[in-house]
Amino acid sequence: MLFTIEINDQKVSARRGETILTVLNRSGIRVPTLCHLNGYTPTGSCRLCVVEVEGIRSLIPSCSAPVEEWMKIRTHTPRVLKARRTIVELLLANHPDDCFYCDRSGGCELQALADELNVHERKYMNRRKPVQVDRNCPAIERNPAKCILCERCIRVCDEMIGVSAIEIIGRGNKSQIGTGINKGLNYTACVKCGQCIMVCPTNALKEKTTFPNVVEALNNRELYPVIQFSPTVPVSIADEIGIKPGKDIMTLLRTAMQRIGFKQVFDSSFGADINIMEVAAELAQRIKTGENLPLFTSCCPAWVKYIQDTKPEYKGWLSTTKSPQLITGEIFKRYFAPLAGIPGEKVFMVSVMPCTAKKYESVNEQSKSEVDAVITTRELLKMIRMLGIDFTTLEPEQTASSNNIRSSAGVLFGAAGGALEGILRTLHFQLTGEELANYKIPELRGFKGRKEGKIMIGKTAIGYAAISGLANAKSLMNEIKAGRNDLHIIEIMACPNGCINGGGQPFDTSEKSIRSRMKALHDTDDTELIRVAHKNPLVSEIYSRLLGQPNSELSKELLHITYADQPPV
Ligand code: SF4
Ligand code: SF4
Secondary structure, eight states, rough: EEEEEEEETTTEEEEOOOHHHHHHHHHOOOOOOSSSOSSSOOOSSSOTTEEEEEEEEEEEETTTTTOTTOEEESOOOOHHHHHHHHHHHHHHTTTTTTTGOOTTTTTTTHHHHHHHHTTOOSSSOOOOOOOOOOOSSSEEOOGGGOOOOOHHHHIIIIIIOOOOOOEEEOOOOGOEEEOOOOOGGGGOOOOOOHHHHHHHHSSSEOOOOOOOHHHHHTOOOOOEEEEEEHHHHHHHHHTTTTOOTTTTTTHHHHHHHHHHTTTTEEEEEHHHHHHHHHHHHHHHHHHTTOOSSEEEEOOOOHHHHHHHHHHHGGGGGGGOBOOOHHHHHHHHHIIIOOOOOOOOEEEEEEEEEEEEEEEEEEEHHHHGOOEEEEEHHHHHHHHHHHHTTEEEEEEOOOSSSSOOOOOOOGGGGGGGTTTHHHHHHHHHHHHHOOOSSSSSOOOOSSSSSSEEEEEEEETTTEEEEEEEEEGGGHHHHHHHHHHOOOOOOEESSTTSSSGOTTTOOOOHHHHHHHHHHHHHHHHHHHHHHHOSSGGOOHHHIIIIIIOOTTTOOOHHHHHBBOOOOSSSO
């Protein structure tokens, strides 16, 4: 029901059940908040969004208070501004004075708010005891000294990822974000997805960087540095590095990386093509025997970790095929390096991923990884700045890397539903010898956290589902547990909408930005000549000269994983 309230003496429409903050945002009035997250349970913990409501003595947190018909609200009175300033002054009292050295400087919400509220000196002295930085996780670093207890990370971990790895521990001024067992993140069910980093307003959570190792490898003459990119990387950084629309960003990126010192530049979509060949063959075999169905995709390491940690009884349903980055690393060292006269052990393979869990995957023993360092899209942006590449003047050049043929099916891995679409295209060919009449599977496009459908392959109706946002997997798992048996394959991506929204991506996660990244991947698929993995000539070369056929003994040895009983940390 619609009704009218007053905000700053103006009449504004509101709906029953809305919070005051929702009405303010819709009316173009911004009030600051450090704890609010759209779509998540409001906590009102930071109290920065307080407003004055006529007739109520105390200030009201607008993020959690429902709007009422009688309300006359004022959003920026001297009393409100003073309260907000005091909150920021108290937060800063417990915050390290190291903005100059902090990775988030310039992008820190607390720093921006202090400036906005004109807080430019330390008013209260630090009362917190020194706390230890948690560095034992290979993907994520946690610095409680920078935490402002906004609880955003807790809500995302709980409501979007569904693992509840972190919580508030201690009481009063001893409160801090920690793990229930009060040990490092590595000892919890954390799946290393990095979604908590994406919402942290300060630098209390960040990726564990391997950036110095990369710079060292680039300057080590004994090594042959090679870099691979996830297809999500070029579509996520164009704005950030000032590339004008219409420029061929992948060629520019390749040119830039060779200028920095990488000998070859690879698109991990090639590894995704091989992944498709292997997973489709695995699925064809399981359909034949009726065993271990539905097959769960394994390209998202956060999901694989979740199954191993939390639902080990389903481990047998996971595809054993390695992820695209691992496959690209393996095939480069095993095949392309010797072709170029380089011993595999001299190659230093760097992987640029939108994902923090890929860092964990690359050091995790069971992966038998040939990737030597993983950097996130954010770290790549830093590297570009530090190593002096200016994209506004750089001209794209044909580079020495010829090993870059990939299909657009491999590119689709960047968006939720895309890996499954690529696998179904090739599964159709492997089972019938014919191409799918229409490569595009509309049911797998779009922004829903759960997409489902059926596709006829020969006389069999193949049931499929794609889930993104790990918490969304729970209801489907429960249905399967309760006897649902019409699904043959399920793609699961821990991050909402898939890798385009991964925990290593630029901090702009607005709907507009995610839509444009997804569109860029889908547009590539619409315009590319090679749209299925099995028609990629480089994939055919690898099978005819190295692997034999999908799921051959050698491909099982090189490209598949035996899942450990307990996932190694
Ligand atoms: S990385 Fe993901 S699973 Fe781990 S604490 Fe952060 S949100 Fe939770
Ligand atoms: S770690 Fe970051 S997101 Fe989590 S409570 Fe602290 S400041 Fe908020």
